[in-house]
Amino acid sequence: MDARTLEKRHRQLYTTTVPLLGRGIRRRAVAALAADGSAGAVRELAQAAVQSRDAVIRELALEVVAQIESRSAINAVCTVWHELRHPTLGDLLREKQWVATKPPEVRVYSALHVGALAPLIRDAVGIVGWLALACGDFEPEIASNARTVLRSLPDQKAREAVCDLVIDEEHPVAHEIALEVGYLPEGAARRALFLFLTEQWARYDTLDFDQRLLRAAYEGANETIRRRVREKLRLTGRSDFLTIVVGHDYRARAAAMTAEELDFVLQMLHAQQAWDRLWTLVMEIPALWSARVVTMLARAGWQPPEADRAVFAQCAALAGEEMALDEASFPQHFPRALLQAQLRAPGRINDVAFSPTDSRLAVATGAVSYTHLRAHE
16 A cells, blocks of 8 residues: 555544444544555554544454554564554554564564563664663563673673663663673773772772773773773772873873863872872873963972972972963963074075984075084074
8 A cells, every 4th residue: 555545544544534324434444444454554453443532433443453463564564563552552562462674763662561571682683772761661571671681792892782772872671681690891991990980999900900901992982981980990999090191101192182181180190199190291291281280280389309309399380370270371481482592504405304313404595405504503
């Protein structure tokens, strides 16, 4: 039945013409849809079975729907049930043990509704997200069955998908079930990240005692997951895990850290009064942040080792000159360029090359092939 004819039958099913004539029109529409038997026709009948204001039409439509056998028609009925959640269709699905084969969402919910859990457990890869969503369904039986399926997954890929929901979406039910059953990701870095985020400290320390795996996972993660890692560090107060963010030696990632990461690290180290580590970062991070660190250290009355005290005193003096420590104002404290040297060369200068290893440059002129000059001369 084409779309135009279906629309016509739909109007006939719900016609509000005078009672006697209208019922005849509605009956003929039911008969025409039953004779067609297509998925579209069955869908119209399933809707009429629970939505028609005419009790006779509801009964007739339900009788027709109860006799269907084709897979496409069963899928259509399951889809209407999923959309409407009407108990009449729900009872029919249970009586007939109908489970949709597609789409995936309807397949999952119809199987959970009728209690056909074994196929879901066996073939859970690709539907774990729908199962997790169903755990919060308003029908207690569907929610309970969804939890049963997620607790019983034999396939590692499906278990991995549950762990992914914990890592990527912070899904509370997936979190609960993964911990209860003991699901773990297969990859070492991903597993370290999972154990860290779920606060399984003993297992994490055994797997990643030097934090190498978690650093690799952090560097490869998106900003949402990185933010979750930082928040977990903030809540636990474990500054020993800061190398995950700044690198194994407090320098490796310093230049690459975002403003949000820098702010987090400095706050954590300040709260822990880890002054030595803050000083380690001063020469590695952008100037604005270095000035903030120096100000922190100076206000705390901290002093570096003897070899660094002269440098620290100079930095503290600069940072203490009522310097505005915000991104908009900070650059105004410095000229755009500093004159270091003036060089004179005979003839026309054709080219200039800078040494990559020391303070020398080579000048090609019209009078001399190359003139080697020290940059500070």
